[in-house]
Amino acid sequence: MPVNTTMPFAGSSSDIATWIIAISILVSTVLSIMAFLGIAQGLQVRIWRNQIEAKLRLLESYRDTARDEARKKLEKLGARDPDGVVNTVMEYFVIEPVSIEPTDIIKRLEKILRTEEERIEDIVARSLPQGVNDVEKKNIVTLLAITNALNTLYKFVRHVLLLGIKTKNAMLVAQLWMMMPFYMRIAKAYFDAVKTISKGIPIGDAAGPLAAYRLMKSLTMEAGPREVTKDTIYTVHRFEERKVIIVKARGPGSTVGRPGEAVEKIVNDELQGNVAAIITVDAALKLEGEDTGSIAEGTGVAMGDPGPEKIRIERVAVAHGAPLYAIAIKMSLEEAITAIKKEIVDGVEKAVERVKKLIIESTRPGDTVIVVGVGNTLGVSQ
Numbered sequence: 001m002p003v004n005t006t007m008p009f010a011g012s013s014s015d016i017a018t019w020i021i022a023i024s025i026l027v028s029t030v031l032s033i034m035a036f037l038g039i040a041q042g043l044q045v046r047i048w049r050n051q052i053e054a055k056l057r058l059l060e061s062y063r064d065t066a067r068d069e070a071r072k073k074l075e076k077l078g079a080r081d082p083d084g085v086v087n088t089v090m091e092y093f094v095i096e097p098v099s100i101e102p103t104d105i106i107k108r109l110e111k112i113l114r115t116e117e118e119r120i121e122d123i124v125a126r127s128l129p130q131g132v133n134d135v136e137k138k139n140i141v142t143l144l145a146i147t148n149a150l151n152t153l154y155k156f157v158r159h160v161l162l163l164g165i166k167t168k169n170a171m172l173v174a175q176l177w178m179m180m181p182f183y184m185r186i187a188k189a190y191f192d193a194v195k196t197i198s199k200g201i202p203i204g205d206a207a208g209p210l211a212a213y214r215l216m217k218s219l220t221m222e223a224g225p226r227e228v229t230k231d232t233i234y235t236v237h238r239f240e241e242r243k244v245i246i247v248k249a250r251g252p253g254s255t256v257g258r259p260g261e262a263v264e265k266i267v268n269d270e271l272q273g274n275v276a277a278i279i280t281v282d283a284a285l286k287l288e289g290e291d292t293g294s295i296a297e298g299t300g301v302a303m304g305d306p307g308p309e310k311i312r313i314e315r316v317a318v319a320h321g322a323p324l325y326a327i328a329i330k331m332s333l334e335e336a337i338t339a340i341k342k343e344i345v346d347g348v349e350k351a352v353e354r355v356k357k358l359i360i361e362s363t364r365p366g367d368t369v370i371v372v373g374v375g376n377t378l379g380v381s382q
Helices: 006-037 039-076 082-090 105-127 134-166 170-199 204-218 259-270 308-320 342-362
Strands: 220-229 232-239 242-249 277-285 295-299 324-331 368-373
Touching: 039 082, 039 134, 039 170, 082 105, 082 134, 105 134, 105 308, 134 170, 204 242, 204 277, 204 324, 204 342, 204 368, 220 259, 232 259, 242 259, 259 308, 259 368, 277 308, 277 342, 295 342, 308 324, 324 342, 342 368
Parallel strands: 242 368, 277 324, 277 368
Antiparallel strands: 220 232, 232 242, 295 324
């Protein structure tokens, strides 16, 4: 009699299907109970917390490395109490002016920002022995500013995490977890900038001053360089029967100078308002997908200033009827504060040619044009 092998196989399949359904129901029931009791959310918060804490430890190491680099630099230059200097600047803060009453808010903001700048420079200068050159002092100030930024970011992330845990606010922890990739991207950029700043290597943000420098070298110079205001110089050139005044921060130390005040003084005191156009060249953050070193032309003042320097140029332009032209050299945040790339240098050359073309097209022979190279002139002389 033949053996029937079909029935047992069918019965086996039915048993497996029954078990799968039973297990699925059990798992669903357990998950529902966990969700009702808040256990699932608690587990998820713990996972988020562990991941945030891992990133927080990395952020702390960035901060500590920057602090140690600044301290070593101060020790190398013979500073007194380098730890005290680093700790003071690392915790330094700025309180914004009252904005509910906007009268003179730009002047008040300028006063606060300049007081901060002068105070930190004074702290560094007092700690160093006489004979340390100005370039080293400015590089130390920038290095300490990076340490301050990393310390502030570290404390902010730690505060939000601990507050979320303390108040058992899962949404607060979740929001922090979602933002961590962006915070770490910023932190990594600052961390990578530490060695670059310490060695005095030009950074991406030096694109504007570098464009000004290249333009200076390509035109016939008539006068300069001359310091018109703190850490800011200008030179006078001739180009296609036009007078071209080029302004940039005084290098090669790490500083952005005071380009707004410089333009204001040149136009009002030396040109008596006789200016046909003002052109600013600056680094600009690119959008994802844009090429590093690509350039774009626009109108307005290309300057990442909180307000005081930028508004000086705008007011001068309005008072004397001078159009404002801008040339932007595109780069990412990381590229802006780390060693300058070849693509950015190539973009600088393109920007210089675009400036020359703009001068010819937007002005007439006999006109006076001001070109401002905006940005940190670290490693770029004049």
